Amino acid sequence: MSDEHLSASLAAGAEDGEGRWAFGTGFEDPLHGVDTTVPDGVDAGALAALCLALGDDALVGAQRLAQWTTDAPELEIELALANIGLDLLGQARLLYARTGQVDGTGRGEDDYAYWREADAFRNVRLAELPRGDFAFSMARLLALSAWRLALFQRLAAAPDPVLAAIAAKGVKELAYHRQFAADWIVRLGDGTEESARRMQAGYDEVGPWLGELAADTSADALGGDAAGAGAELRQVWEETARAAGLSVGAYPAHSGAGRAGARTEHLAPLLDELQSVARAHPGAAW
């Protein structure tokens, strides 16, 4: 875009009384005309809880991916991880917006992202574990994207039309995320002795958390299917391991405690960083 075009766009924004810059959201947007209508037969509380949880998975996952920026093994990988994070951030924004509509509080996306403490988050704990090395990051990305893809494919037929639309759009993005992770797992597992050792270590570290994903039944009443999504996740996990020459353990049974609010010690420091600008300059616009 030429500078002339850019100025013209910004001027157009100013005309509308909207101070903004790219992703700038002017933290506290006035709420107007919020209609919290939820289709008949849909439990608004359950819908809000699900949208919040899926939004938290995406926001926290995006933040962990962003921690690779300037630090990835190759420029192409860095771009890929940033793009995957951006897709997840987009999903988080839509899901938070829907949460605020149906939970009766009228909160906006920024309220959920910037003004909640760690104990109010409902993401799966796998998403908040420290970034780790590249092999661990790929193992985690495979688990989270394969599971989210399986879940979103089912939620695309959810009784809430807004959630269904968000899920249908997300499916297309998640397919690329899962493929990216699987490609690297195969390449590293089938690579040198050192890359195979580290990929196996990443698999071993992520594996025990798969049970937490499979145990999450919060979407079942809203078009999801925990058992089906969990089985699909396990299948992708094992097939990828086979292609990569990795071993899969008999992982212990796990509870969905992250969804109930249990946190590891790693989320609070992540949020400190994510929320620092918004909290240092509340209401700031630029």
Added chain:
Amino acid sequence: MTRPGAAVTVPAALFDAGLDAVLAEAARDTGGPAPRAVPAEVPDAGADGDGLERARAAAAAVRDPELPMLTLADLGVLRSVAYAGDGAVEVALTPTYSGCPALAEMRAETVRALHEAGFPEVRVVTVLDPPWSTDWISEAGRRALAEHHIAPPGPAPHPSDPVPLTLSPTRTAAPGVACPLCGAGRTEEISRFSATSCRALRRCLACREPFEHVKEI
């Protein structure tokens, strides 16, 4: 392209105003009467009397900030142009990706173009359903991409099909993506994500030049 009755229309800018307000109106819109819509692909013959065709032309000519060789109509993100009940021109755009930062610019440019075309009251709404597909990129758009050495997308996978996972080989010399520079058919993927989410980076195995490819979604 739009499934009748299934459109979730989300008002205003997804990425610069409050999303809450955005989705709020979506819920309201799905319950209300549908605005008089002009499908983006079909010119509304004889509608020039009320200026709708002029409004459509102005919106259709806005360019994508990331791929400026494409107009919003070429890209398939312009879903409809219609008069709303209050007399405002309502332009429906659909985001390419959930997190696409270009949508805010598209919206601002659309408002500016319609103001310049003499429409003072303009509203840009966002449509999430059905989700954007690269199949909506027009023939003219595909030619423009190729002319700018970006390989256009092939057919998108059908949304209801199971999503395939390929486990080997890791670097694909998949047929179907021809080199936009020399025309050779044998090219390989270097990176599935390029400068933006919507593009992959490939290399021609004949002329060895790298090029971008708009990937199918």
